[in-house]
Amino acid sequence: MTTALAETTALVVLLRIGGRPWSEYAGLVEERGSAVTALEEEIHGHQGSLFVQPEHLEELIASAAAEIASWQARGIALLTVLDPGYPENLRGVHDRPPLVFAAGALQPHDARSIAVIGARAASSGGLDAARELAAHLVAHGYTVVSGLAAGIDTAAHTAALDRKGRTIAVIGTGLGRAYPPQNASLQRRIAGTGAVISQFWPGAPPSRRSFPMRNAVMSGMALGTVVVEASERSGARTQARLALAHGRPVFLLRSLLAQPWARECAARGGTHVIGSPAELTTVVERLTSAGALTA
Numbered sequence: 001m002t003t004a005l006a007e008t009t010a011l012v013v014l015l016r017i018g019g020r021p022w023s024e025y026a027g028l029v030e031e032r033g034s035a036v037t038a039l040e041e042e043i044h045g046h047q048g049s050l051f052v053q054p055e056h057l058e059e060l061i062a063s064a065a066a067e068i069a070s071w072q073a074r075g076i077a078l079l080t081v082l083d084p085g086y087p088e089n090l091r092g093v094h095d096r097p098p099l100v101f102a103a104g105a106l107q108p109h110d111a112r113s114i115a116v117i118g119a120r121a122a123s124s125g126g127l128d129a130a131r132e133l134a135a136h137l138v139a140h141g142y143t144v145v146s147g148l149a150a151g152i153d154t155a156a157h158t159a160a161l162d163r164k165g166r167t168i169a170v171i172g173t174g175l176g177r178a179y180p181p182q183n184a185s186l187q188r189r190i191a192g193t194g195a196v197i198s199q200f201w202p203g204a205p206p207s208r209r210s211f212p213m214r215n216a217v218m219s220g221m222a223l224g225t226v227v228v229e230a231s232e233r234s235g236a237r238t239q240a241r242l243a244l245a246h247g248r249p250v251f252l253l254r255s256l257l258a259q260p261w262a263r264e265c266a267a268r269g270g271t272h273v274i275g276s277p278a279e280l281t282t283v284v285e286r287l288t289s290a291g292a293l294t295a
Helices: 003-017 020-031 033-044 054-073 126-140 152-162 181-191 212-223 235-245 254-258 261-266 277-289
Strands: 075-081 099-104 113-117 143-146 169-170 195-198 224-227 250-253 271-276
Touching: 003 020, 003 033, 003 054, 003 075, 003 099, 020 195, 054 075, 075 261, 099 181, 099 261, 113 126, 113 152, 113 212, 113 235, 126 152, 126 212, 143 152, 143 212, 152 169, 169 181, 169 212, 181 195, 212 235, 224 235, 224 254, 224 277, 235 250, 235 261, 250 254, 250 261, 254 261, 254 271, 261 271, 271 277
Parallel strands: 113 143, 113 224, 143 169, 169 195, 224 250, 250 271
Antiparallel strands: 075 099, 099 195
8 A cells, every 4th residue: 555545545534433523634634744643643642532443443444445446446536635736725724624536637727716606596697797707717817616506607617618718616515426417417527627526425415514515615726706696595605705714805796786795795805896807807916916815
């Protein structure tokens, strides 16, 4: 077993049997510099929280190694916080997952990315705005990040692909599933030229908790988040809040200011109201030049 594989296997075991929030394990593994060390300390250390018999641990390690091999055979890569290929933007947020699963390939220049998100039941004007934003972003060398949902997300992904640009889908299920089902072909298309990312085990179904967690990763993957169209209870609003907590800028289309939540968000530091795609990239470039953003 190679050192890299041993580390990945140890992290999978730790996540399978551990009782802490996953983000805590990200910090623990980074602090120790080794998932193998972290697992040993959790089991054998004086403050260890896990009680595993040696023979059972061997079974867990063998099972995890077999799982990893089966995922890799299906084209699913695992990137841990110790891997150089772990998304650089995501590494900088407090609630980063200790590993992500990837179908397709992440590129170093994907750090230059913007999330384009919004309502599932989008208006025709909202869909047009999402397409225009995505086309403008890829024309200016940005990767478009979105969540593969119906509506705004689908419009943004499709426009980026149609312009031969890069797009990354961050999904709220495991990579072994397609949700919504009607986007299965789009999911494959994105994986073919960009990447589909998930923090969930490959067979994991959608749940009430998984989508807010997906929004946190989507925010962490991107330099900033653009909300195209969203209601008071939309997941896009959740992501706007998370992005500000991550210290990442939020961009609201001016048309959103008809809604109370958007006016409240616009009054917060880190939020920018934009009227056009060109205004978006102008602000992003200004923030990057000033050192407020790093790509």
